[in-house]
Amino acid sequence: xxxxxxxxxSIVIFGATGDLAKRKLYxxxxxxxxxxxxAENFAVVGVARRPWSNxxxxxxxxxxxxxxxxxxxxxxxxQHFYYLSFEVTNKSTYHELKTLLDEVETIHKxxxxxxxxxxxxxxxxxxxxxxxxxxxxxxxxxxxRLVIEKPFGHDxxxxxxxxxxxxxxxxxxxxxxxxxxLGKEMVQNIxxxxxxxxxxxxxxxxxxISNIQITSSETLGVEERxxxxxxxxxxxxxxxxxxxxxxxxxxMDPPIRLTPDEIRSEKIKVLRAIRPITEQDTSRYFVRxxxxxxxxxxxxxxxxxxxxxxxxxxxxxxxxxxxxxxDSHRWAGVPFYIRTxxxxxxxxxxxVIEFKGMPMNLYYSENQTQSNLLIIHVQPDEGLTLFxxxxxVGPAGGTTPVQLDYCNNCVDTTNTPEAYERLIYDCMLxxxxxxxxxxxxxxxxxxxxxxxxxxxxxxxxxxxxxxGSMGPDASMELLEKDGHQWWPITSESKxxxxxxxxxxxxxx
Ligand code: BG6
Numbered sequence: 001x002x003x004x005x006x007x008x009x010s011i012v013i014f015g016a017t018g019d020l021a022k023r024k025l026y027x028x029x030x031x032x033x034x035x036x037x038x039a040e041n042f043a044v045v046g047v048a049r050r051p052w053s054n055x056x057x058x059x060x061x062x063x064x065x066x067x068x069x070x071x072x073x074x075x076x077x078x079q080h081f082y083y084l085s086f087e088v089t090n091k092s093t094y095h096e097l098k099t100l101l102d103e104v105e106t107i108h109k110x111x112x113x114x115x116x117x118x119x120x121x122x123x124x125x126x127x128x129x130x131x132x133x134x135x136x137x138x139x140x141x142x143x144x145r146l147v148i149e150k151p152f153g154h155d156x157x158x159x160x161x162x163x164x165x166x167x168x169x170x171x172x173x174x175x176x177x178x179x180x181x182l183g184k185e186m187v188q189n190i191x192x193x194x195x196x197x198x199x200x201x202x203x204x205x206x207x208x209i210s211n212i213q214i215t216s217s218e219t220l221g222v223e224e225r226x227x228x229x230x231x232x233x234x235x236x237x238x239x240x241x242x243x244x245x246x247x248x249x250x251x252m253d254p255p256i257r258l259t260p261d262e263i264r265s266e267k268i269k270v271l272r273a274i275r276p277i278t279e280q281d282t283s284r285y286f287v288r289x290x291x292x293x294x295x296x297x298x299x300x301x302x303x304x305x306x307x308x309x310x311x312x313x314x315x316x317x318x319x320x321x322x323x324x325x326x327d328s329h330r331w332a333g334v335p336f337y338i339r340t341x342x343x344x345x346x347x348x349x350x351x352v353i354e355f356k357g358m359p360m361n362l363y364y365s366e367n368q369t370q371s372n373l374l375i376i377h378v379q380p381d382e383g384l385t386l387f388x389x390x391x392x393v394g395p396a397g398g399t400t401p402v403q404l405d406y407c408n409n410c411v412d413t414t415n416t417p418e419a420y421e422r423l424i425y426d427c428m429l430x431x432x433x434x435x436x437x438x439x440x441x442x443x444x445x446x447x448x449x450x451x452x453x454x455x456x457x458x459x460x461x462x463x464x465x466x467x468g469s470m471g472p473d474a475s476m477e478l479l480e481k482d483g484h485q486w487w488p489i490t491s492e493s494k495x496x497x498x499x500x501x502x503x504x505x506x507x508x
Contacts, residue, residue, distance in 0.1 A: 006039035007428035009113045010101055014128060015120030016046025016057060016083065019224075020149065022064045025119065028421035030065055033077050037425055040080075043104040047086040047097065048120070057083035080108065088124045094135035101137065112142030115427060119149050126165030133169035147176045147427055150241055151232065152436075155452065156445035163438055172438055176427045181242040182434040183419030183426075185408065186378040190249045190351075191263075193376065193384065200374070201254070203355065205330045210371065211482075213337045213352040214246050215489050216378075217344035217470070219296055222318070226309030233316040235288070235455075238340040240448045244271065245436065246351065247336050251326050260433040264440065271443035275325040282454035283461050287474040289319035291343040294467030301343060301467045315459040318342045321475035322451075323482070335482060339475055343467040349378035352487045363389070363399050370401050377490060382408035385490065 011029070013021055032038045046057045058078040065074050082104055086093050105112060116132060118125050125148060131137075138144045146166060153159025166175060181187050194201055203209065216238060222229040229237065248267040255262035277285050292303040305312050319341030326336065355372040363369045373387040383406045390402035426434055455462075463472035470486070479485055 005429060006037060006041075007113070007425075008039060008041035008110050009115055009428050010043045010045060010105055010108075010110050011115045011117055011424075012045045012047060012097070012101070013117045013119055014047050014086070014124075015118070017048040017050050017052065017060070018119055020119045021046070022060060024418070024420045025117070025424070026061045026064045028418050028424055030061075030068070030074070030077055031417065031421045032425055034068075034070075034073060038428075041109050042080055043108045043110060044081045045097070045100060045104065046081060046083045049086060051085045052083045054081065054083050057081050088127055088131075091131065091135055094131050094137055098135065098137045101140070105140075110142075112140035113428075114138070114140050114142065114144045115147060116144070117147040117149075122149075122151055122153075122162070126162055129166040129169040138169065143174075143430070144170070145174050145176055145427055145430075146170045147178060147424075149178050151236065152177055152241075152441050153445060154232075154236065156442065156449050159441055159445050163441070173432070175438070176423075176432060176435040177438075177441060178423060179241050179245050179434075179436050180419045180423065181245055182436070183421075183423040184349075184378055185417075186376055186382045187246060187249065188434065189408070190246070190376065194250075195254050206332055206334045208355055209334055210354045210356045211335045211337060211484055212250055213354070213487060214243060214250075214339075214350075215352075215486070216242065216340040216349040217346055217489065218340075218342050219344060219347045219468075221291065221301060221304065221343045221467070222307050222310065224308065226307045229318075230310045230314055230316050233288075233452075234318055234320045234340055234342070235448060235452055239320050239322065239338065240444050241436070243338045243340055244274075244444045244447070245440075247274075247324060247326075247338065248440070250351065250353075251328075251331055251336070253330070258433075260431065263433055264437045268437065268439045268443065270326060270328075271440055271447070273326045273328040273331070274443075274447055275327050276447060277450055279450055279454035279457070282451050285324075285478075286320065286322040286451050287463065287472065287478050288317035288455060288461065289321075289341065289463040289465045289472040289475070290314070290316065291318050291341070291467045292464045294343070294469065296343065296345075296468040303467070304343075315455075315462055317455070317462065319344070319463075319465060319471045319475070321471060321478055323478060335484070337479060337484070337486070339471060339486070341465075341471050345468055345470050346489060347380060348489045350489045351376040351378065354484075354487065369399055373487060375487075375490065377408075381490070383410070384408075 013025060015021060029044060058081050061078050061081055062074055068074050082100060084097055084100055101114065118128065129146060153162050194204060248270040251270045252266040255266045290304050294301060304310060304318050305314055321339035324336040324338065353374040357371065361369055369389045370387060375385040377383045386404040388402045388404065389399045392398045392400040423434060463474045465472040476486065
């Protein structure tokens with residue numbers, strides 16, 4: 001990302017009164033402005049159904065920036081915001097939008113570059129895209145881009161239908177499908193760690209790696225999103241997109257160049273090589289769970305079925321663990337284990353690469369060595385840990401675990417940009433590397449669909465887990481069957497380390 005370019009752009013946000021806009025989009029655009037990555041030549045046109053004025057929108061933006069001490073900058077920033085009350089199916093409102101955009105682009109000297117950002121109910125994405133084109137809002141004299149928030153469809157069929165609709169108005173190169181995990185610093189770092197280090201890339205295959213584990217756990221429940229979540233579940237909400245994207249970055253071959261096309265085509269090859277799971281085999285490879293009541297941070301929390309807007313008999317999964325196999329020369333025989341869930345013990349995203357043991361380990365007999373592990377901490381800490389075996393200090397000999405830690409966000413105190421900040425800026429620059437190509441979406445859905453179909457047919461393998469735990473026991477058994485175990489995610493193991501230091505043996 002070249003942070004010196006100051007793109008001149010209008011951003012039309014559909015869903016400007018919504019939660020995502022307030023929590024993520026306004027603060028991210030503000031950060032770009034404050035850091036000087038956006039020049040004065042930008043405008044944001046907020047669009048939604050409510051009959052707001054420019055002032056109401058500006059007050060909302062100010063409120064979402066309440067922690068910013070420099071109120072003058074906030075004030076200047078807000079002068080770039082405009083509001084239009086909008087009816088998705090009413091053609092005349094598209095004409096009003098076009099007129100407003102022409103006006104604000106004259107005021108702010110923007111050469112017709114327009115980003116249309118869909119941050120609203122997905123059922124309207126197709127209609128809006130088609131009308132933008134049909135009513136001439138995309139005829140601007142500059143470039144136009146469409147940013148689409150997830151969910152991109154509910155299954156393969158609906159994703160295809162949506163794609164066909166938006167492709168009538170925008171070409172694949174103009175479509176930026178957001179997966180905010182691709183904007184995270186350490187997810188972007190996966191490529192650098194792998195392809196810029198001669199000590200890792202030669203080992204990055206089935207000869208040296210035993211298995212890879214990706215955990216993305218959350219402590220939050222479904223909060224206010226029960227209505228959406230109950231029809232989605234963790235498989236569609238997290239696995240189809242974020243988890244499979246991390247798998248493809250970890251498994252891809254080195255691209256021949258660092259261009260969006262080359263990187264995406266390597267990721268697509270991985271998704272093509274993932275072994276499909278038949279409906280009959282689903283329970284051997286995937287585990288689903290739903291949270292019951294429990295205690296988190298010393299407070300009692302309700303079970304999923306008691307959450308707002310959730311069916312009290314819901315069978316929706318709030319936890320998924322799975323074993324993914326990639327049928328390629330590099331990965332044959334190496335399981336990629338994924339797990340994600342709500343109301344778990346910790347908020348954490350972590351990737352563990354477990355290396356195979358030594359061909360002949362002199363210390364096996366004493367059962368003293370641990371697998372070498374490379375851990376990529378995605379959040380909340382950002383960094384790397386490498387676990388090695390070293391000699392115990394002192395004459396008695398023996399081995400001891402050695403932990404090499406690198407904390408990314410401790411060294412770079414300039415505060416890593418929010419995923420959205422980076423992605424919005426990339427879109428302004430026309431860099432689609434960290435957005436999902438249609439082929440990736442299509443392949444992910446076709447993998448996910450057979451699992452969700454199997455789950456729709458029967459609920460006998462829905463496992464309940466206590467809120468505040470690491471998911472149902474069945475998730476542990478999934479790995480135990482293969483002779484593996486989930487490595488405790490770091491914050492969990494830090495606690496354990498503290499406890500066990502006192503009795504001289506700790507896990508790593
Ligand atoms: C979103 C899901 O895509 O990712 C949410 O819809 C989930 O349900 C969120 O909470 C997790 O994102 P992060 O960045 O907090 O790990």
